[in-house]
Amino acid sequence: MAPFKKMLHLCIRRVSREAESRYFLLQAAGFHKHSASQSLPAVEENVLPKNFIPPAAAAGKDTKVKTLKEMPGPSTLSNIIEFFYKDGFSRIHEIQLEHSQKYGKIFKSRFGPQLVVSIADRDMVAEVLRAEGVAPQRANMESWKEYRDMRGRATGLISAEGEEWLKMRSVLRQLILRPRDVAVFSDDINGVVADLLSRVHVLRSRQPDGVTVLNVNDLFFKYAMEGVAVILYESRLGCLQEDIPRQSQEYIAALHLMFSSFKTSMYAGAIPKWLRPIIPKPWKEFCHSWDGLFKFSQIHVDKKLSEIQDRLATGQEVKGGLLTYLLVSKEMTLEEIYANMTEMLLAGVDTTSFTLSWSIYLLALHPEVQQQVFEEVQRTLGTEQVPVSEDIPRMPLIRGLVKETLRLFPVLPGNGRITQSDLVVGGYLIPAGTQLALCHYSTSHDEETFQGATEFRPERWVRKDATDRVDNFGSIPFGYGIRSCIGRRVAELEMYLALTQLIQKFRIEVSPQTQPVRAKTHGLLTPGAPVNVKFVDRQ
Numbered sequence: 001m002a003p004f005k006k007m008l009h010l011c012i013r014r015v016s017r018e019a020e021s022r023y024f025l026l027q028a029a030g031f032h033k034h035s036a037s038q039s040l041p042a043v044e045e046n047v048l049p050k051n052f053i054p055p056a057a058a059a060g061k062d063t064k065v066k067t068l069k070e071m072p073g074p075s076t077l078s079n080i081i082e083f084f085y086k087d088g089f090s091r092i093h094e095i096q097l098e099h100s101q102k103y104g105k106i107f108k109s110r111f112g113p114q115l116v117v118s119i120a121d122r123d124m125v126a127e128v129l130r131a132e133g134v135a136p137q138r139a140n141m142e143s144w145k146e147y148r149d150m151r152g153r154a155t156g157l158i159s160a161e162g163e164e165w166l167k168m169r170s171v172l173r174q175l176i177l178r179p180r181d182v183a184v185f186s187d188d189i190n191g192v193v194a195d196l197l198s199r200v201h202v203l204r205s206r207q208p209d210g211v212t213v214l215n216v217n218d219l220f221f222k223y224a225m226e227g228v229a230v231i232l233y234e235s236r237l238g239c240l241q242e243d244i245p246r247q248s249q250e251y252i253a254a255l256h257l258m259f260s261s262f263k264t265s266m267y268a269g270a271i272p273k274w275l276r277p278i279i280p281k282p283w284k285e286f287c288h289s290w291d292g293l294f295k296f297s298q299i300h301v302d303k304k305l306s307e308i309q310d311r312l313a314t315g316q317e318v319k320g321g322l323l324t325y326l327l328v329s330k331e332m333t334l335e336e337i338y339a340n341m342t343e344m345l346l347a348g349v350d351t352t353s354f355t356l357s358w359s360i361y362l363l364a365l366h367p368e369v370q371q372q373v374f375e376e377v378q379r380t381l382g383t384e385q386v387p388v389s390e391d392i393p394r395m396p397l398i399r400g401l402v403k404e405t406l407r408l409f410p411v412l413p414g415n416g417r418i419t420q421s422d423l424v425v426g427g428y429l430i431p432a433g434t435q436l437a438l439c440h441y442s443t444s445h446d447e448e449t450f451q452g453a454t455e456f457r458p459e460r461w462v463r464k465d466a467t468d469r470v471d472n473f474g475s476i477p478f479g480y481g482i483r484s485c486i487g488r489r490v491a492e493l494e495m496y497l498a499l500t501q502l503i504q505k506f507r508i509e510v511s512p513q514t515q516p517v518r519a520k521t522h523g524l525l526t527p528g529a530p531v532n533v534k535f536v537d538r539q
């Protein structure tokens, strides 16, 4: 427990310093009550502001800035056919590619009253993200907010906007955003990896060949949930046990409902309120799954709070990690802690488990790559040594494996931003308040950026020397900048430690029971069929 205590003390000092500088930043940027969370105004497609001077013209270059009216894109009717009749919701990643080939790397689409500008070009994505202000807005979160207002709940990082978001982000980013912040969790995660390995043994022993694990994502889902919870709640949930405790089972059911009703919950936000009595299901399911998710977080947060209170009442020292810090420091209200725990758990399970499933599948399909990664692991750790966070920089191929997996299968195939000021991108004026769709799937499959873009080559991410640059805006699976994924380092640690030990212990092969697995969009980019793999002992 010593590192936790150390972490707790260090964090309290760091955060209070940061709070002062944040205040200064807000003043300097003239950041008042922001309109970011308000409903989007209808964007005028064909009007350039009277006093608008395009940046290039201001720099003396002769240039014509086009309006949104001139931007190409599919018609509303073809979108309706594509999405509603041809189930485009499960092929959003493919539609991105098709549309960018047909209309160019910046195009517009209309979904009813909502205009969306899609950007499928690495450099334009970079331009947009580099121009962000202090509190970028991702998308319209009205339905999430409505649920929270109705139940008297707070917003968490995903659903909050403006100053509210900034305040919570500045607390959390001090705690889990850097690799060294999460390094202290290595031992806890390794405890979960040990259970994962045991579970592989149990599951494969149940198959006739004694080596196959069916639908490996089911296993990784439980691993990811257990792994993120050990960090968020500082407690084990028992997801990798034979008999999963009832509360954890209920949570899994609520999470499945959230994702299985993905389409209906999208409609929960899209269907006007007055239509709810006629079409009640989407909103009802949406609220029901949030109830389940909040309930679970509240149980775990309350449990930790009462443990802390008991220790204080009996004069004992309070030691702990993330949750303990949040509860003791009081930098967030209790409701904000519930909301952030709920939203982080939601964001941290499927994302990590799908990425692990794809990694394992890709390794099974490419034995020669798997052999290289195995040799690296063996050179670094031998066959028995359990990896810790400090070992990861010595295994660049493990990192390359995760990066390459996320390039080929970015779990969020697209991301959003709502422009907060007028922008010129790709020669078009994009007015403030426009919904942008950043097409990560397209940019990470762009042959100009990634030679052999469809091939699985983890070594492309290994730097040849200190001057070699391998990162680029073509593949930013965790987003970029101040609103990027807060759980990136947690997810990476979970994935590195699990993959290293799985490769160290097993040779991974595709099971004959697996048909070629294609990607499918279901909110996230998921394997479209069960991934069944053999875990063959290496010794």
Ligand code: HEM
Residues within 6 Å of the ligand: 138, 157, 158, 169, 228, 343, 344, 345, 347, 348, 349, 351, 352, 355, 406, 411, 412, 415, 416, 476, 477, 478, 479, 480, 481, 482, 483, 484, 485, 486, 487, 488, 490, 491
């Ligand atoms: C492979 C795993 C993961 C991937 C690929 C991923 C990806 C992303 C992406 C693309 C975003 C949007 C970033 C942006 O708008 O620029 C995001 C946001 C977020 N992620 Fe993750 N994520 C992963 C795991 C996690 C984990 C483990 C957690 C929690 C511990 C987490 C918590 C969040 C939260 C709270 C946000 C919202 C941040 C904000 O708005 O300030 N994610 N993630």
